[in-house]
Amino acid sequence: MTQALYEKAMTAAQFIRSQWTFPIKAAVVLGSGLGAFAEQLDDRREMAYRHIPHFPVSTAEGHAGRLVLGWCQRIPVAVMQGRFHYYEGYTLEEVTFPIRVFGLLGIKTLILTNAAGGINRQFEPGSLMLIADHLNLMGANPLRGWNDARFGPRFPDMTMVYSKAYRDLAKREAAAMGLKLEEGVYVAVSGPSYETPAEIRMLRTLGADAVGMSTVPEAIVARHMGMDVLGLSLIANMAAGVLERPLDHREVLEMGERMSGVITAFLRRLVPRLVEPSLGESSG
Numbered sequence: 652m653t654q655a656l657y658e659k660a661m662t663a664a665q666f667i668r669s670q671w672t673f674p675i676k677a678a679v680v681l682g683s684g685l686g687a688f689a690e691q692l693d694d695r696r697e698m699a700y701r702h703i704p705h706f707p708v709s710t711a712e713g714h715a716g717r718l719v720l721g722w723c724q725r726i727p728v729a730v731m732q733g734r735f736h737y738y739e740g741y742t743l744e745e746v747t748f749p750i751r752v753f754g755l756l757g758i759k760t761l762i763l764t765n766a767a768g769g770i771n772r773q774f775e776p777g778s779l780m781l782i783a784d785h786l787n788l789m790g791a792n793p794l795r796g797w798n799d800a801r802f803g804p805r806f807p808d809m810t811m812v813y814s815k816a817y818r819d820l821a822k823r824e825a826a827a828m829g830l831k832l833e834e835g836v837y838v839a840v841s842g843p844s845y846e847t848p849a850e851i852r853m854l855r856t857l858g859a860d861a862v863g864m865s866t867v868p869e870a871i872v873a874r875h876m877g878m879d880v881l882g883l884s885l886i887a888n889m890a891a892g893v894l895e896r897p898l899d900h901r902e903v904l905e906m907g908e909r910m911s912g913v914i915t916a917f918l919r920r921l922v923p924r925l926v927e928p929s930l931g932e933s934s935g
Contacts, residue, residue, distance in 0.1 A: 652796040659705040660751040671720040673727040676926045678753040680731045682765035687911035688918045689730040692721025707745050709733040724923040738843035743793035747872040754876035761878045766887040767861040774886050782882030785867045786838040793868040803875035817881040824921050835860025839867035
């Protein structure tokens with residue numbers, strides 16, 4: 652972590668505040684093909700990443716590269732339509748820069764979504780999985796280097812990265828919608844090549860239920876800054892070797908498009924409850 656990071660993140664936060672005066676209560680990061688939720692915000696304001704000071708630019712297909720500010724029911728939120736990945740050549744400091752900015756904006760609730768490969772044989776493409784815990788096998792940690800105590804402690808606890816209270820609430824809201832939620836462990840790898848069948852067998856042995864190339868660095872940084880995190884994976888396809896056919900990123904985007912309505916409805920119901928649990932059924 653560089654000593655200039657705090658100043659850069661503060662500059663970006665001040666720019667966002669200049670464009671949107673309402674206190675943002677929650678942030679949502681939308682994964683590959685999952686950008687539709689942002690289109691449903693009321694009175695939204697869109698900003699291309701390239702216009703926000705020090706923000707990287709998305710290069711991955713299925714990531715629009717916009718920050719959308721608006722209202723989800725009665726809650727002001729910030730939504731990232733697309734994220735940054737280690738495999739794009741960015742450092743993990745750059746990958747997690749928006750999370751730093753969200754923390755400096757005073758945001759305490761973070762929802763991380765992704766499209767993942769299913770390792771658990773009981774899962775099916777199109778399943779939604781709450782992330783209960785993760786394995787960081789990216790070979791790096793976003794907190795490596797000099798620690799700026801203004802962000803958080805040198806050795807942050809990772810016992811409960813993904814809030815149990817948030818997961819319990821998500822399960823209740825999903826049940827009220829008649830939506831089935833799986834729950835499991837997400838493993839992050841560096842990519843961009845998909846895993847081999849042998850690697851998937853190894854990951855299954857380690858206890859992973861789904862695999863992807865994102866989310867974990869963001870979750871680590873969020874916890875470093877004291878944010879509460881909910882993680883949600885769309886099982887876009889089954890990982891290598893689970894089914895006897897090759898993998899294709901088009902499947903990921905197509906599944907995201909197919910499930911966009913369900914995920915958008917779920918997030919519109921869930922996000923206000925995470926921020927203000929007393930909203931209850933009125934947020935539906």
